[in-house]
Amino acid sequence: MKVHEHFILGAVISAIMIAAGIGIESALAFLAASFLIDIDHLIGYALKFKSIDWKKAKKQFEGHELAEVPILKAFHSVEFLVFTLVLSLLGTAWFFLFLGVGLHLAIDFVQQQFFCPEQIRKKGKRSWSIVLFFLKYGRSGAE
Numbered sequence: 077m078k079v080h081e082h083f084i085l086g087a088v089i090s091a092i093m094i095a096a097g098i099g100i101e102s103a104l105a106f107l108a109a110s111f112l113i114d115i116d117h118l119i120g121y122a123l124k125f126k127s128i129d130w131k132k133a134k135k136q137f138e139g140h141e142l143a144e145v146p147i148l149k150a151f152h153s154v155e156f157l158v159f160t161l162v163l164s165l166l167g168t169a170w171f172f173l174f175l176g177v178g179l180h181l182a183i184d185f186v187q188q189q190f191f192c193p194e195q196i197r198k199k200g201k202r203s204w205s206i207v208l209f210f211l212k213y214g215r216s217g218a219e
């Protein structure tokens with residue numbers, strides 16, 4: 077799912093949360109988490125290609141969100157989700173931040189598993205774990 081689609085879905089759910097009486101702080105934490113974690117696509121691209129050409133980075137992921145070269149997307153990982161779960165011990169807004177990350181990852185996972193063409197999925201080098209990424213591709217991210 078593209079960033080603006082994550083934002084729209086997050087905004088709709090946040091508006092429902094506010095209408096349901098959940099605090100604005102929690103709704104904003106949910107909204108922010110639901111789309112801002114996609115920044116790791118750009119960070120991963122910049123680290124991999126030593127470039128901050130956002131247009132090329134966008135093209136890299138456009139359409140299928142699966143890189144054909146291994147690029148670590150740290151916020152799209154089980155480890156980051158667990159980290160946000162631990163942060164949720166700090167308070168309600170943090171818990172909604174965790175829910176926003178969880179929703180984003182769930183949508184991306186479902187999209188990859190069920191709506192991404194198989195030939196692209198097979199070529200993709202996406203990892204849902206930071207640890208498994210480094211075990212598979214090494215520190216340099218090379219195969």
Ligand SMILES: [Zn+2]
Binds near residue numbers: 152
């Ligand atoms: Zn994503």
